[in-house]
Amino acid sequence: MAGDGCETARAAGGAAAMPAVRRHEPGWSVAVAVLAAAALAPLVAVVVLAFGPSDGVWSHLVSTVLPRAIAETAWLMAGIGIVTGVVGVGAAWAVTMYRFPGRRVLDWALLLPLAVPTYIAAFAAVELLDFAGPVQSGLRAVLGVTSKRDYWFPEVRTLGGAVFVMGTVLYPYVYLSARATFLMQSAAALDVARTLGAGPWRLFFRVALPLARPAIAVGISLALMESLNDIGAVQYLGVRTLTVSVYDTWLNRNSLAGAAQISVAMLAAMFALVAVERAARRRQRFHAGSRAAVVVPRPLPRGRGLAVAAFCALPVVAGFVLPALVLARSALRRLDQASDPALALAGFHSISLAIVAAVSTVAAGAAVAYAVRLKPGRWPRVGAAIASIGYAVPGTVLAVGILMPLSSLDAALARTLRDLFGLAAGLMLAGSGAGLVYAYCVRFLAVPIGNVETGLGRLSPHLDMAARTLGRSAAGTLRDVLLPLLRPSIATAGLIVFVETMKELPATVLLRPFNFETLATTVFNAASRERFEDGALAALAIVAVGLVPVIVLARASAGGRNLARRQASAEIRDALQHRPA
Incomplete structure (x- = not known):
């Protein structure tokens, strides 16, 4: 039936325009x-x-809760923006422009962290990296120590831990947008830049990146929206964001009005991100390049190829493979x-x-x-x-x-x-x-x-x-x-x-x-x-x-x-x- 419809559409498209039949x-x-x-x-x-009528909790929130919540939300979003931007754009550029070991697999494997919600990634990270987890337990066995004071290990339940954990599952938003844009860029423009003496780094920063900037902004905006929405991961990792403050004010302080007041601040931040995303989408359509000459990936020397493969594989391992293994291990128990x-x-x-x-x-x-x-x-x-x-x-x-x-x-x-x-x-x-x-x-x-x-x-x-x-x-x-x-x-x-x-x-x-x-x-x-x-x-x-x-x-x-x-x-x-x- 779909095929018949397509034929009808083609026939209709080739015919003279039919008068519109308008009924109210x-x-x-x-x-x-x-x-x-x-x-x-x-x-x-x-x-x-x-x-509306206030229950008097707002002054308390302003003096004790909001300063920390706003600061930690801002730092979290800044960190996630950097992590998703670097990983997503870097992986998209590498997979599009170069041939290296494992490229065909990594092309689609880089999407796998999309399947892992941020809160499950956080739970799995703590299960894996906490003091009683297998990583630190194995490290203590190797070092022959028993107390946490005898060695140093980064704490996952921190703001930095939240940035890393959430960034490794949110970067595919940027990867999708950047990869699509790099594929659309004309190979002729890149070849002209090479002819004029541009090396790989200059080609990326001076030619490809400015053209892809709107698409990258779209991807980062989506990742930041997802991070602002999250409650499970940030609460479990000990980060007091605005979202956690809404939850805590409503349920623990029993103040729906106070939760609504914090929510208004969140809406302002969210709609600012939406404005950036919409503007970037308009610019993305404007900057879309011709595909008359498509980009052909260039082979990398073995050493560089292995390094690039490792760079692309690390976020897949951190954002999907390790959480999946932790889940499978825990589920078997x-x-x-x-x-x-x-x-x-x-x-x-x-x-x-x-x-x-x-x-x-x-x-x-x-x-x-x-x-x-x-x-x-x-x-x-x-x-x-x-x-x-x-x-x-x-x-x-x-x-x-x-x-x-x-x-x-x-x-x-x-x-x-x-x-x-x-x-x-x-x-x-x-x-x-x-x-x-x-x-x-x-x-x-x-x-x-x-x-x-x-x-x-x-x-x-x-x-x-x-x-x-x-x-x-x-x-x-x-x-x-x-x-x-x-x-x-x-x-x-x-x-x-x-x-x-x-x-x-x-x-x-x-x-x-x-x-x-x-x-x-x-x-x-x-x-x-x-x-x-x-x-x-x-x-x-x-x-x-x-x-x-x-x-x-x-x-x-x-x-x-x-x-x-x-x-x-x-x-x-x-x-x-x-x-x-």
């Missing part, structure tokens, strides 16, 4: 407005809470938990929530993208942009904002049921999985909107015109004509939303119903009790699920000569770059 169907615009309002409501609620009903129930909760969130989010995203196609103009695009805003909002901030509108709806529903039927109702929304699904939909809606818009952009508008001329409604045209052709885009978006929902921790921890566990909260709870092994099976399951889109992307990239694989690679790459922070 305001339902699509209303849908965009409703979804935009749903995405904006949590942010409005955060601002209202922050500037807890194989008896494989039949634990509590673990099975947590897995069922995770999968159920992920399926509902993926279906709901993809349906909403497809509706928004199609509404923009039906009525291309300023206001539909503004509505789509507002609906996509959740990808930039940290999960903790989203949870603070969602609680207020859901509680108001719960109160209204309770009054209605009491007045009409005499029934006493509790928290039907805020105390159920509905709040979680709402949070996931708001947070991940940008993924299907971006993917479906990209897919629709490849389809000729003549398809819509022909269907409408034959009497189909807009909904019928979408259902019967466009959706079959959009299956790759929809499947990619659904896969990414499913995986991200399985991995999501901050919003899940704060909004889950009482005694409701998922795989992510199971890992978090086990690590909080200093019993990481108890959550190893759940962590291994999360990483295994996270590997699915990475493997698809790696296979597609490896099969670059095949058109379908190249298109699949572009779909997955775009979806990962639309990932929420």
Whole structure:
């Protein structure tokens, strides 16, 4: 059917332009407005809470909590920006420009850390490198010492440890963007620079790097958004970021207003990153080079080749291989938990929530993208942009904002049921999985909107015109004509939303119903009790699920000569770059 659709598109494209058949169907615009309002409501609620009646905790936060939180957040983000930039750009340049031992494997292996959530990487790093871990235990055995005072070993539960651990799993954002840009750069420009006497370093810093700077800025911005959203890794590694302060102020100080006030500061930082990312994306499109002459990798001498291979392999080992080995070792020690009903129930909760969130989010995203196609103009695009805003909002901030509108709806529903039927109702929304699904939909809606818009952009508008001329409604045209052709885009978006929902921790921890566990909260709870092994099976399951889109992307990239694989690679790459922070 897809093939027939492509033939139709080609035939329509070659024919004279058909007159547009316009029918007034305001339902699509209303849908965009409703979804935009749903995405904006949590942010409005955060601002209202922050500037509303205060419980007096703000002065205490300003004098004792915020100075350290702001400083540590800034240092963490600066460090992660440097680590992801150096590793991501360096690896992308090496794999693109040079031939060295293991290059073909490292080309796709450098993506593997994307499958490891930051909080699982942190738990695994402590399990591996802490005083009782295998590394220090082996070191003490070799040195013949027993006390920590007898030798020096870097402490992983520090700000520097957090920068290293999180940087090794977030650099693929920069690697993806930089690699795509280096591949697009014209070989002719590089050859001219070489002819003028530019050596390898000058070629990189004076020619390639300035052209790739917008793409690198996009990748680093995404990595920084992810680091600002994190709560599990930074809390476990002892870093008091703004996100941890929101969590602590809400749950431990019992001050939702104080949490909202900190959240406003986080939103300001996040939207500054979004502005940088959007500006960089516009410049990235402008600077895209011609591919008339593609870059041909040059062989390196054996010594340099081995050094470059080691540089590219180290982040793969640190960001994926070692965490996976730690998880496997810990899981083998807890194989008896494989039949634990509590673990099975947590897995069922995770999968159920992920399926509902993926279906709901993809349906909403497809509706928004199609509404923009039906009525291309300023206001539909503004509505789509507002609906996509959740990808930039940290999960903790989203949870603070969602609680207020859901509680108001719960109160209204309770009054209605009491007045009409005499029934006493509790928290039907805020105390159920509905709040979680709402949070996931708001947070991940940008993924299907971006993917479906990209897919629709490849389809000729003549398809819509022909269907409408034959009497189909807009909904019928979408259902019967466009959706079959959009299956790759929809499947990619659904896969990414499913995986991200399985991995999501901050919003899940704060909004889950009482005694409701998922795989992510199971890992978090086990690590909080200093019993990481108890959550190893759940962590291994999360990483295994996270590997699915990475493997698809790696296979597609490896099969670059095949058109379908190249298109699949572009779909997955775009979806990962639309990932929420």
